[in-house]
Amino acid sequence: MRNGTVTSFILLGLTDDPQLQVLIFIFLFLTYILSVTGNLTIITLTFVDSHLKTPMYFFLKNFSFLEISFTSACIPRYLYNIATGNKVITYNACMSQVFFTDICGTTEFFFLAAMSYDRYVAICKPLHYVTIMSSRACRILIICCWMAGLCVIIPLLSLCSNLEFCGSNMLDHFTCDEFPLVKISCSTTWIVEQTVNISAVLTLNMTLTCVVLSYGSIIRTIFRFHSVHQRKKALSTCSSHMIVVSITYGTCIFIYMNPTAKEEVTINKVVSLLFSSVSPTLNPFIYTLRNNQVKKAFKDSFERLAPLSTK
Numbered sequence: 462m463r464n465g466t467v468t469s470f471i472l473l474g475l476t477d478d479p480q481l482q483v484l485i486f487i488f489l490f491l492t493y494i495l496s497v498t499g500n501l502t503i504i505t506l507t508f509v510d511s512h513l514k515t516p517m518y519f520f521l522k523n524f525s526f527l528e529i530s531f532t533s534a535c536i537p538r539y540l541y542n543i544a545t546g547n548k549v550i551t552y553n554a555c556m557s558q559v560f561f562t563d564i565c566g567t568t569e570f571f572f573l574a575a576m577s578y579d580r581y582v583a584i585c586k587p588l589h590y591v592t593i594m595s596s597r598a599c600r601i602l603i604i605c606c607w608m609a610g611l612c613v614i615i616p617l618l619s620l621c622s623n624l625e626f627c628g629s630n631m632l633d634h635f636t637c638d639e640f641p642l643v644k645i646s647c648s649t650t651w652i653v654e655q656t657v658n659i660s661a662v663l664t665l666n667m668t669l670t671c672v673v674l675s676y677g678s679i680i681r682t683i684f685r686f687h688s689v690h691q692r693k694k695a696l697s698t699c700s701s702h703m704i705v706v707s708i709t710y711g712t713c714i715f716i717y718m719n720p721t722a723k724e725e726v727t728i729n730k731v732v733s734l735l736f737s738s739v740s741p742t743l744n745p746f747i748y749t750l751r752n753n754q755v756k757k758a759f760k761d762s763f764e765r766l767a768p769l770s771t772k
Contacts, residue, residue: 467626469551472542474635475730486543489734492742493536499745500525503755510758516594517583517698518755520576521748523603527572528741531565534558535636535737542635555637560618562636562737568610570664570713573706574671575602580699581675585682613660620653634730636737665713672706701748708743712736 475485507513507522535558542548550558582593621639624646632641639657643650676699683695712732749755 467552467630469549469630470555470626470637471631472539472548472550472635472637473631473633474539474542474548475734482543486540489536489540489738492738493532493540496532496738496742496745497529499742499749500529503745503748506755506758510761512754513758516579516590516599517576519596519599520572520579520603524569524572524576525745527565527569528744531562531569532737532741534561534565539635550637555632555642556618556622558637559621559639559642560614562638563614563618564607564610566713566736567613567660567664568606569709570668571606571609572603573702573709574668574675575606576702577672577675577706578602580702581678583698584679584695613664617653617656617660620656624648624650624653635734638733640729661713665710669710672710676703704747705740705744708740709736712740 474482476482503525504522507518538550538558579594579599583590586593617639621642624642625648626642626645627647629645632638632645634641639653643653643657646653679695679699683692686692686695712735715732
């Protein structure tokens, strides 16, 4: 571990204002509870309801697990920092946080690409859907998404672990991230910076290309439908996923592909906070409120549990 004399870091967070910290704590605590509860509800429903045993909900179940893992990698630690006033994080804990946030964040984009492919097959090749999106094929896609995310972050983490920190140990962020680590390192950081940029650009462009191609074919197919009801049904199955894609890609493009955003530290931190707390909170509501099958499964489960609670 080449970290010079630095054995721990100090996370400066978003603000030093005590009153503002209280508001941030309440906001993050509520969004975290809603995120975990909402995503756990989706995972539970896909296990217990027979109508949600399709590939679409298999991907949604795994995506919900990924969202819980991602937000849990950074938000609880920041809540602890605010509640106790202890902003110190050890070197090993910091590197672990970088690993888990990076692997979950990167894999999320490959998940979104896989989910868009699933929607493409369902709408454009409905007669072959069961054959193409078999249980085995779905499992392979999920494994490939995780492996792709791992392959993207391994070179970056290898470089970050070799950075030397011999001066300041104050990270101007609420979580351990490559950009604030690079800023306080006394090593040559050009290779690390370029690796971060290349990894981000490649991941965003590759997965976004898959999403755009999938939805381009979906839209063309939908416009060929003669029935208005068929068009509405097809659009309703894709609308939730398209909203999540827009939110996820929008925030990350702002952070990693906007050169001026890296210099605007406060804006960067706020956008990162929205991506790690608000986005995982919104996803369950987007999928449930716009999906009749999930709403029906929730209603049926509630009706089955209601008699048990009265006994």
